[in-house]
Amino acid sequence: MASAERLDPWGHVLIDYRKLFTVFGVKPMKDLLEKLRELGPVHRLYRRGIVFAHRDFDKILEALRKGEKVAIVTGFMPSGPFHFGHKMVADQIIYLQSLGARAFIVIADAEAYAVRGLPRNKIIEYTKIYVANLIALGVDPDKTTFYMQTSYEEPYYRLIQMASAKVTMAEMEAIYGDLEPGKIMAALTQVADILHPQLDEFGGYKYVIVPVGPDQDPHIRLTRDIAERLNSEVGTIKPAATYHRLMRGIDGSGKMSSSRPESYISLNDPIDIAVKKLRNAFTGGRATAEEQRRLGGEPEKCSIYELYLYHLADDELLSRTFLDCRAGRLLCGEDKLVAVKLLREFLEEHQKRFKEIYDTVEDYIRLPSF
Amino acid sequence: MASAERLDPWGHVLIDYRKLFTVFGVKPMKDLLEKLRELGPVHRLYRRGIVFAHRDFDKILEALRKGEKVAIVTGFMPSGPFHFGHKMVADQIIYLQSLGARAFIVIADAEAYAVRGLPRNKIIEYTKIYVANLIALGVDPDKTTFYMQTSYEEPYYRLIQMASAKVTMAEMEAIYGDLEPGKIMAALTQVADILHPQLDEFGGYKYVIVPVGPDQDPHIRLTRDIAERLNSEVGTIKPAATYHRLMRGIDGSGKMSSSRPESYISLNDPIDIAVKKLRNAFTGGRATAEEQRRLGGEPEKCSIYELYLYHLADDELLSRTFLDCRAGRLLCGEDKLVAVKLLREFLEEHQKRFKEIYDTVEDYIRLPSF
Known part of the structure; x- marks a missing residue:
């Protein structure tokens, strides 16, 4: 790492993601x-380089500027x-x-079932938790269509069926490697x-933006193509x-993931548990x-700093923490006290709304019978 | 062929279908x-050995006898x-x-699109023609659910998605040979x-009977298994x-098929065209x-006799035609006069109802927008 890069307070060198640009x-x-x-005002995730890349996002911005209809589509797998x-x-x-887009939020229940093997009742329970969290965080239900993959409006399924006829097995294998029927269905x-938001039946949103992690680019x-x-x-x-960095796990290894508690x-962790997790987090x-x-800390490796960067810190706190840590003026124990306070405040407020x-x-959201 | 078999007036030796029984x-x-x-009274198709085999049909008959709910499911591909x-x-x-079953009749539009490559507007046009013909023939719309694969009620799609998770690629390849995504979707x-008729949402019909040609047994x-x-x-x-023989084409080669005019x-052929086709039919x-x-004819090779057997002749005419033909007392020209008359009467009546x-x-049937 060049030192110029290391002094970037956003701290993001896209080592793993370069292939996305070059290939x-x-x-x-x-x-x-x-x-x-x-x-x-530009959202911190974009300013801080967390949303770091895109395909055709310029067209979306142009459409937003002109007041055209724009859809943001994103999915959550209800598996944890x-x-x-x-x-x-x-x-x-x-x-x-806030810039004028309508959201189409898919609860990927078909994928949770076929790819993760979750029982349907668990899937439905997680679905409720996800939707409630999203709204509690500020997703505007009046500007959102929430739906589940297995219980949606009709022409959606026609698109799945039609898409299946527009791609070969060889193409899918090139993208996904080994395939099983459940994976093929999930991809289609x-x-x-x-x-689907482009169809008249769903509002005819020709400008569709999909925020993804780099690992989702094959789907894109x-x-x-289809x-x-x-x-x-x-x-x-x-x-x-658009492509965002994936948040690091608080144990310091790999990304934050439902499959690794x-x-x-x-x-929705009880606040005492959440605080305890944070106190034990990798720094x-x-x-x-x-x-x-003597040496200073390494905020770019720190999962507490990661929480600040993505979520908890305003620009002033973020900058100060980065510089004080690097200079050896801030020790982890002191910093965790600040983080605990911010986390506790956030969770108390959020969990009240969530409930x-x-x-x-x-x-x-219309929940299915099974 | 043993002569005892050759004298069977139903004339069906299951040469091609034996593997169904043995394997x-x-x-x-x-x-x-x-x-x-x-x-x-037993329907001619069953008496005459056209519906010649089954799996678990005895359970269906027992259910019908007891007045239990029974569903017959069958599909038509709207591709000709x-x-x-x-x-x-x-x-x-x-x-x-007539024995008490409810029918679920699927118009296999997803399959026509993915496997046959038909444009959607053609598919929708054929759908109308199929449904109208079925009702004109006597299918009771009050005891029938007509639906298209891409525009049906919700839990149906959940079944497709769930089924995809319950079968491996190796199993599907063993059944179907080479696969493409469209074929996998069609099979699932x-x-x-x-x-789906077994689900509560569709009436909870636990006894489901599917009449198929032997070529459809892989689907069964x-x-x-699923x-x-x-x-x-x-x-x-x-x-x-249940398994039925496939009707022979009137050109004497292969089965009657929409893909071979x-x-x-x-x-729905204009009656003069239909009559002309029949006059030129292979005998x-x-x-x-x-x-x-001197030698007698060979009714078991005759496509006119096939029309009698499946559709146009009562038992008396069928027997008489078979015996007179075999004995050399009936020539094709005379017989075609009889067939033309029966065909004309049937089509006149049918086409009036169809219209x-x-x-x-x-x-x-609810037709989709595209």
Whole structure:
């Protein structure tokens, strides 16, 4: 790492993501920040380089500027607790809604069943939790369609069926490697998730933006190809995408993921548990206080700093923490006190809203009978 | 062929179908004729050995006898004219409805699109023609659910998605050989077609009977396996099936099929065209009248006789034609006069009913917007 990069307070060197640019042709988000500013204050996730790349996002911004209809499509797999990694996506939805977009939020129940093997009753329970969390965070239900993949409106399924005829096995294997029928269905269903807002029946949103982690780019490429192949029949055009870094797990290894309980803090964890998790979180601290004062900490490796960066800190706190940590002026123990306070405040407020919404969640999504 | 077999006026030696019994374990229909008789007059297709085999049909008959709810599920691919081969299936529906069953008739539009590559507007046009023909023939719309695969009620799609998780690629390849995504979707969709009447949402019909040609047995086997695997989750049990001979094409080569116009007479052909086709149809006649008088004809090779057997002749005419032809007392020219008369009467009556129903066909099936 060059030292210039290491002094970037956003701390993001896209080591793992370079192939996206060089091989798959995504564009850097930083080139669009000026355009984003024209629409109003830019959300921290974009300013801080967490949403770091895109395909055709410039067209989406242009459409928003002109007041055209724009859809943001994103999915959540209801296969575990709702954690801070999910909140990052929710924040993008909320931001794009504030700029005028309508959200189509798919609960990927078909995928949770086929790919993760979750029982249906668990899936339905998680669905309620996800929808309630999203609304509690600020997703505007009046500007959102929540739906489940297996219980949606009719032409959606026609798109899945039609998409299946527009791609070969060889193409799918090139994208996904080994396939099973459940995986094929899941992939084709995601294609319909992304394309369906373009149909008249769902509002005719020709500008569709999909925020994804880089690991989801195969779905985006498949969908963009199929959109073109279906164009003459149903009028679909290529969707746009933005790419965000994936939040690091609080155990310091790999990404925050529902499938590794030690990696996340859930927005629905009892607050004492959440605080305890945070106190035990992996940091960028040195072996001893003396060493840390002498060498400085490493915020770019720190999961507490990661929480600040994505969620908890305003720009002033973020900058100060970064600089004080690097200079050895801030020790992990002191910093965790600040983080605990911010986390506690956030969770108390959020969980109160969550509870209210959870009790009436079926006002927002139609739940299936099984 | 043993001469005893050759003298059977039904004329059906199951040369091509033996593997169904020996390898795949279907049972002969003739063993159930006595049970069928207990329910009333047995339909000619069953008496004449056209519906010649089954899986678990004895359970269906027992359920009908006890007045339990029974569903007959069958599909039509809207990819060409409705012909006498389709009528044979319609007749089975009508018969089982008369014994108390409810029909679920799927218009396999997803399959027509993905596997046959038909444009959607053609598919919708054929759908109207199929539904109107079925009702004109006597399918009781009050005891029938007509639906299209891409625009149906919700839990149907959940079954497709769930089925996809219950089968491996290796299993599907063993059944179907080379696969493409569209074929996989079509196969999984057929599974949902067959199983969905068992769900509470569709009436909870636990006894499901599927009349198929022997070439469809792979679908039946796949569906029976998946039904068992989904049993603990959605309560599905193995569907029953009956197997019918496929009608020979009137050109004497292969089966009657929409994809070979020279092979069929459509129920919607202008009557003069239909009559002309019948006059040119392949028969079991000899090279000269003299030879035929001397050797006798071969009704078992004759497509006119096939029309009698499946559709146009009562038992008395059928027997007489068979014996007179074999004895050389009946020449093809004379016989065709009889056939033309019967065909003309049938088509005149049918086409009148068809026209009335076609004009209001949307009362019976909800047509999709694309």
